[in-house]
Structures are given as C-alpha cells and as structure tokens.
Amino acid sequence: MAKYILRRFLFSFFTLIGATAIVFGLSRVVGDPRDLFAQEGGYGVTEETYEHLTKMLNLDKPIYMQYFIWLGKVVRGDLGRSLLGQKDVSDLIGEKVLNTLELTIFSWILSTIIGIPLGVLSAVKRGSFWDYAGRSIALIGQAAPPFVIAIIGILVFAVQLGWLPAGSGESHLLKGFIRGITKGDFSLIPAFFTGGWKHYVLPVGTLGLAASASYLRLTRSSMLEILDSEYIKLARAKGVSEKDVIWKHALKNALIPPLTLAALIFVGFLTGTIIVETVFVWPGLGLLATTAVSENDFTVMTGSVLLFAVFYTVVIFLSDLTYGLVDPRIRYS
C-alpha cells in the first residue's frame, strides 16, 4: 500500500509541474505583459520604467528560468502580484475561493440528492412515471450545455416570473462562518436566510442539474445490473421482503460506482464553475480566471490555473487512494 501511495503521490506531483509549465509557457508565448502598463503603441512609459518592469518580471531571463523562479516563490507561498491591480494574487484568490467552494459544495449536494435517489427509484420502478422523469432529466442534463440551462433559467425565473435575481451574489455561509470566527461578525449567516439564498438558486440549480444527469445514469444502470444478479434472485426466493432486498441487499453494492463518480463530479464542477460564474457574475475563481485571461494578467492567470490544478490533483489523488483501499486489485495493476 505504501508503494502505491508513493507512486500516486509522485504522479500527482509531476502532473502539477506539467500543467503549470504548459500554462506558464503558453502565457508567455505571445503578448508582452509590459504592454499592459503602456498606452497604444508604447506611449506613456519611459525607458527606465520599461527596464524596471523587465527586471521586476524577470523578462530578461530565459523562459525556463522564469518558470523556476515563479515555482520557487510559489513553494514559499508567494504567488506574485497582479499586474493590473497590483494586489497580491494570493489575496485575490483568497477572496474568491470561498465563493467558488460554496457554489461547488451546494451543487454537489444538490446533484447527489437528485441524482442517486432518482437513479435508484427509476431502476426499481422501471417503466413508471419516476423512471421516465429520471431518464428525461438525464437526457436534458447530458445534452444541454450549462449556459443553455442558465439562460433558460434566467429567462423563466428572472425575466418572466421575476422570482429570482439573475446574477451577482456571494458566499454567505462559509464566508459568514469564517468572518464570524475571526472578526466576531456573524451578520452574513442570517442574511442568507432572509434573502441571500435567492442568489444561489439559479447557479446551483444549473450546475447541479448537469451533474445529476451523470449520477442518475450511472446509478440507474448499476442498480439495474445488481437487481438482475443471482444473489438478489436468491434473496427474493428466500422470501426476503422487497424493502429489504432493495435497501439492504442491492443498494449497498449498487452505490459503489456512483460514489467513485462523486470525486470526478466534484472535479468537473471546478471547470463547470467557469461558465456558470461568468453567466451569473458570481465573484469566484472561474470569473477571476476568465477576466485575468482576457486582460492578459498572467500572474493572476497562472495563479488561478495553479489552484485549479491543485484542486484537481488533490481530489484525484484522494479518490485514487480510496479506490486502492476499496478494491485491492487496483493497487497491483
């Protein structure tokens, strides 16, 4: 087991290095970050400033040296300063990360709550209303890109009915909790219940619906497979009640594939948030990354990509570990 963990760990490490190197390299291929400070055609910046900037950004060194310098700083917790706002990138990310995390967690819970029970239900009551309902949700979630669901949601609930706000919100619970502990200001948490929750409905619904589709499909097919297996037939033949067959015998085994999917879904959200945050102007990491990209602010860009990649590799690493724990065959393959 130790060898397996070590191997997975080394692999995650190299993945991180590779992913950041690619993004770092790409961000330096075209476009001079110094031009951000200058007007059109280099007007407004003196030679000295230009040279100072070159020194500050290490642009006089070859690109691999720039990467290693950046990497060395990152290890010490310094992500650099944003080129446009001159703020510490770690501060910028710190402000946004809770917003994204809260959106992700809520959507994760929602998709699990919808996806798994409905998947079980549609497998158990095959051909019933629930089966058709579940399968239609799976169909829609698979074929409609998140932004289409978002646009239709906005059109119906924000524009036509006027029930929900169409955009801009922020994390209440996580942020309120942390602010409460560090500063003694708990006002954000009640604000969530008096009206803040409305901001969540559309973004969380959009992300959750798309993800619940894959849960649903997987749960349904694995449940059907289990219900068709010999030991379930034996249990039924012994006269075990239908309730016990489903809840005690079938469900436990049928849930293994969807639970392993859970980690992947969480990872999928991290990129899914890029679109949803852009549509709903949700001030999170995804919005930070897209604006950084369009403004060519490469310190923010590499910083947020690094964070996404870290999230990704950590989750994958953990899910690999649990995999190895649950199914010993994987360790030796």
Next chain:
Amino acid sequence: MTLSTKIGIDEPSFLEKKLPYYKSIKKFLSFFQKWPVIPVFFISILILLAVFADITGYDPELPALRDRTLPMFSEPVDPLTKDLTRHWLGADQFGRDTLTRIMHGARITLYVLFISAISGTIIGTSYGLIAGFFGGFIDDILMRILDLVYSIPFLLLALVAAIVFNPSLTVVIILLAFLAWPAFVRNVRAEILTLKERDYILYARVAGASKFRLMYKHLLPGVINTVIVIATLRIGQLILAEASLSFLGAGVPPPTPVWGALVAEGRDYLNSAWWVSIFPSLGIFLVVMSLNFLGDWFRDRFDPRLRQL
C-alpha cells in the same frame, strides 16, 4: 410489489396501463427503437440548414439597424432588407435575421466538427496504436503523457490558448482536436495489446512485414469498429465544448455566427428579444441530444462491449 417483478419479469410499463391501442402504438414505437429515426431526422435538418444557408437572402453579418429586435414572423422594414422574406425567427440587436445566422452557424459548426473530429480520431488512434504495439518503455512514457493531458482542465487551457493566439477558427479546430484525441487512446491500446498476440500477426511478422505495415495493414482494421463508435460518442461533447468556448468569447470571433456566440450575444437582450439566444440554445440541445442517441445506437449495434463508456 407484484409477482412479476419478484421473479424478474418486467411489469407492463406506465404507458401500457394508460394508453388505448397500446399494441399498435407499440409496433410503431418498436420501429423507432430499432432505428435511430429521430436523431437522423434532426441531424439531416442540421445538414439541410447548413447546405441551404443562403436561401433566406439575408446577410448573416450585415447589420440592418431598423430591423433590430423585431419579433418572430415580422416583415423587415429596413431599406436594406425590405424585399426579403419575413424574419421567421426574429432579428437580433443589430437587425440581423436570427434564422439566417443559425443556418450559417450550422455550416460553421459542421465544418469545425468535421475537421476536428477527424484529426482527433487519427491522432488518438495512432497514439494508442503506437503505445500498444511497441509496449514497454515507449508505452509507459506515452501513457504518462496521456495522464498528464487528462489532468489539465480543458476549458482553462483553451481560454489561455485562445487569448494567447487570438481567437480564430484554426485555434478552435486545433483545441477541439486536442480535446478529442485522448478518448481513443485507452481503448485502442487495450485492443491492440490483445490483437498483437494473435497468430496472424506472428505469421505476418515471420513473412517479413515491417512494423509500419503490421500496424496499419494488420492491426488497424481490427480496432476500426471501436474507433468509429468512440468517435460518434464523442462528437456531442465536441459541440458542447465548441459552444462553451464561443460562449466565453474564446471561440470563433464575431461577427461570424457561431451557435455558442449567438447564445452569448442574446444574453443581454433576454428581456426584450428572447428569441436571439433561445433558438440557438435549442439548436445546440437538439443536435447534441441526437448525436448522443446516434452514438448509443452505433455502440449497441457495432460494439456492445463498450457499454460502460
């Protein structure tokens, strides 16, 4: 629970209990189950739209400001477009005909998909072929690279690349090909690993076939089924990715009508002109759904082993 479920026979379905003339309806439906009628119907519509994109007479990129945000079925009023047909699906914020833009968008979508899917398929298949055929050290290296590619969040990479190289049709096609190829590698490699142990490969080797000949004449035909199935299953995702890219402004640049960009442009006018983004949204949804169905059908028919995909 009735006895029929207990012993594993399907209960009569929800529909069966409710509908009169169930048998004749079922006969009719079974035809639909056997052949992918509906997906083929929608995809033919897509192709027809693309082929006859010029039939409405409107210019997809030329603004006609007096027509702006005209609702569906309205007559054009701008002097530029006065003699043309109605705006069947309305006009957008610059007075461009929504239907025409959707039709031209279908053309671009098909073009992008065709090139990126084919190049992705070729790259992925050759990659898997080489990894499986040579094995050992080369295989190890290639598979580690594949893992690395899988671990990069595509959308972020695409955004960076699109901004760095300036958004254009070529960049989008390259990005989509990049998204498409990894899906083929694992399955192709696994099949090659078993195929290359077969006797006929050994005989070909003894007969003096070169490595290249072995791979492309003797091994490739054995995996082509799998490749086709994976390709059809992946195309829907490529459309989604392309639409997401152009929605985020990293795809084909405006004023070219691409479906994702059409949705994005109409987003600010949902209050006054919902048709600008709803119809392209519907288009994306229907096409992706049809492609998914078609992929499933291909898989069940040609390669049921891939069910788990």
